[in-house]
Amino acid sequence: MDSTFTLLDLGWQPYFQQQLSLDDLESNRIARICSHQNSTYELIDESGLFNLPEQSDRPDMTVGDWVITDAEHVFLRRLERTSVFENTAANIDTVFIVCALDHEFNLGLIKRYLELVHEAQADAVVILTKADVCDDLQEKRAQVERLDPILIVETVNALDSDSTACLSPWLKKGKTIALLGTKGAGKSSLINTLMQNGDTQSAKIGTSNTLQPMPKGAILLDSQGLRDLQVAQYNGGKIESFADILSLAEACRFSDCQHQGEPGCAIAKAVTQGRLEEARVASFLLLRSAETDDGIKAKSKPQGKFYRSAQSDVRARKHSAAE
Structure with a gap:
């Protein structure tokens, strides 16, 4: 049986508090998604558990999200996130x-x-x-x-x-x-x-x-x-799992292509044409970098075109606001 939880018990922080309106504080409810199964979200607020059906007109939501509902548990909006692992x-x-x-x-x-x-x-x-x-x-x-x-x-x-x-x-x-x-x-x-x-x-x-x-x-x-x-x-942590990218690399104009924007890069062309996902290329470059750290080969730098590095300045401002 579930106990009664305060918002702080559930992981509430000032970053979310700053997004509340006067109506939210006076009349609406604040809840956190604790599971998503069979097109139904299970949420918990300070009063206990309730469910919301998945609907196409709502923003993407996942476990850990904070949402605002009215007193009858009708969905109003999802609060902005501090972090998100997409769809996870x-x-x-x-x-x-x-x-x-x-x-x-x-x-x-x-x-x-x-x-x-x-x-x-x-x-x-x-x-x-x-x-x-x-x-x-x-x-x-x-x-x-x-x-x-x-x-x-x-x-x-x-x-x-x-x-x-x-x-x-x-x-x-x-x-x-x-x-x-x-x-x-x-x-x-x-x-x-x-x-x-x-x-x-x-x-x-x-x-x-x-x-x-x-x-x-x-x-x-x-x-x-x-x-x-x-x-x-x-499973993607072994270079042989990127056989498709290794095959494409053989078609690059230069045999020593680092796939960082060089002319004639077959991998870049495949990404541009939508035949290959940037995230997969980033993983490939990241793994290749790890495998060449011994200095025998030139170290790849995946923070180039196919690598979106951490948004440290955004994160710093976000966490500063949360303190």
């Missing part, structure tokens, strides 16, 4: 990118996840697990830190609550977090440790458990869409 999740503040410090350590995949998070305009924290059994911890941590001079990297034993205490700053009430990482990275162990709450049982939000209250006050967003996204990123 919205209003995530921080994404924990989880990677194990064992034979599964994959710097290229961490890069792919970072780009995904930056595109969504969320913040990223890289969490390197299995630190207790890693002999070259500092070397691997340094590799990750070199990806971005301001990137926060934490090394933990996901099974030890004392070790994971370093994550507390991102788990405060009013914050929404999510985890990205491959199978075996330690996500489940980390979640189990972070969800430890003595002898008390966490209240449940909705019927799908997509939004989960955490003991320190944050909301964990764990949707099927995000899980599918992780699988897609992992």
Whole structure:
């Protein structure tokens, strides 16, 4: 049975408060989407759960969105988002990118996840697990830190609550977090440790458990869409999965074409003609960059035409307004 939640319990922040009208404050209701199944949205507000049918005349909505309804739960509008993973999740503040410090350590995949998070305009924290059994911890941590001079990297034993205490700053009430990482990275162990709450049982939000209250006050967003996204990123983490792009590259005018706007680039032509998605090319360039970091080949720079880098100035203003 669902408990009563305040808006702050559900992840409410000043950024959303600034979008409210006088009518919203006096007469309307504020709710957050906690699941989307079978063309129906399940929402929760301070009074409890209710459903909204999916309708074509409404804006795109997904798990994590905040919406305004009238007193009878008639949809009025969706609030502007702080972040969005397209068709998957919205209003995530921080994404924990989880990677194990064992034979599964994959710097290229961490890069792919970072780009995904930056595109969504969320913040990223890289969490390197299995630190207790890693002999070259500092070397691997340094590799990750070199990806971005301001990137926060934490090394933990996901099974030890004392070790994971370093994550507390991102788990405060009013914050929404999510985890990205491959199978075996330690996500489940980390979640189990972070969800430890003595002898008390966490209240449940909705019927799908997509939004989960955490003991320190944050909301964990764990949707099927995000899980599918992780699988897609992992499956795309091998260069052979881009056979179509590799084939196109053979038709480029220059054999050393970097696909960054050079004349006669067959990949750029395919994108222009709509035969190839820019996002897929960006992933290819990002992975190729990771595979050539040893200096044997010229390092690709995916932040060119096919790579939309993080909108850091927009994010900075957004989060400044939310504080």
